[in-house]
Amino acid sequence: QVTLKESGPVLVKPTETLTLTCTVSGFSLSNARMGVSWIRQPPGKALEWLAHIFSNDEKSYSTSLKSRLTISKDTSKSQVVLTMTNMDPVDTATYYCARIGDYGGSMIPFDYWGQGTLVTVSS
Amino acid sequence: QSVLTQPPSASGTPGQRVTISCSGSSSNIGSNYVYWYQQLPGTAPKLLIYRNNQRPSGVPDRFSGSKSGTSASLAISGLRSEDEADYYCAAWDDSLSGFWVFGGGTKLTVL
Numbered sequence: 001q002v003t004l005k006e007s008g009p010v011l012v013k014p015t016e017t018l019t020l021t022c023t024v025s026g027f028s029l030s031n032a033r034m035g036v037s038w039i040r041q042p043p044g045k046a047l048e049w050l051a052h053i054f055s056n057d058e059k060s061y062s063t064s065l066k067s068r069l070t071i072s073k074d075t076s077k078s079q080v081v082l083t084m085t086n087m088d089p090v091d092t093a094t095y096y097c098a099r100i101g102d103y104g105g106s107m108i109p110f111d112y113w114g115q116g117t118l119v120t121v122s123s
Numbered sequence: 124q125s126v127l128t129q130p131p132s133a134s135g136t137p138g139q140r141v142t143i144s145c146s147g148s149s150s151n152i153g154s155n156y157v158y159w160y161q162q163l164p165g166t167a168p169k170l171l172i173y174r175n176n177q178r179p180s181g182v183p184d185r186f187s188g189s190k191s192g193t194s195a196s197l198a199i200s201g202l203r204s205e206d207e208a209d210y211y212c213a214a215w216d217d218s219l220s221g222f223w224v225f226g227g228g229t230k231l232t233v234l
Contacts, residue, residue, distance in 0.1 A: 037223065110213070
């Protein structure tokens with residue numbers, strides 16, 4: 001079955017760089033038009049899309065956070081990595097990775113989600 | 124401030140029908156599919172509706188979606204206590220180089 005699992009630090013200091021890893025199973029990152037997104041949710045607030053990467057290495061970023069984000073993948077390890085630079089307390093949130101599924105050539109975004117990982121930014 | 128606008132709250136009694144609206148613009152809802160997600164307390168969101176009005180396998184037919192112009196709606200009929208959750212709409216936005224946008228979420232309370 002399809003699963004995604006986020007991993008990374010639970011606590012980072014202001015100005016540090018956050019690195020999160022999403023390890024997937026049940027599908028391959030090399031499948032045509034399959035992708036993975038990162039989405040975050042501050043405590044008690046709404047979902048915010050951050051970035052996505054597709055099997056062909058096509059990438060897209062949130063316009064407001066683009067300068068701070070980098071997304072990459074390691075197909076052999078079934079992992080997608082997100083880095084966010086210059087962390088600030090307002091970046092405290094649960095960070096989710098979610099699959100963008102390919103259904104016979106049609107894309108369905110965020111059809112499977114990881115459980116999320118809470119990252120707190122504090123000195 | 125979310126790009127897609129949803130009412131912050133909605134409520135209904137068991138058995139009732141409730142609707143949740145999602146308003147956008149020509150660059151997102153007006154030209155792309157709308158998706159809906161249900162987030163039960165303390166859990167990750169779950170896909171509820173895709174391509175405006177399609178239900179994934181396992182989603183009860185009490186849930187339905189529609190879209191008209193730059194707005195969309197999620198309807199829940201035969202409301203049940205387990206439907207109490209946050210609901211989010213989402214769409215691709217064609218502005219600039221393109222990006223996904225979410226609504227601000229609607230907290231549904233079953234009275």
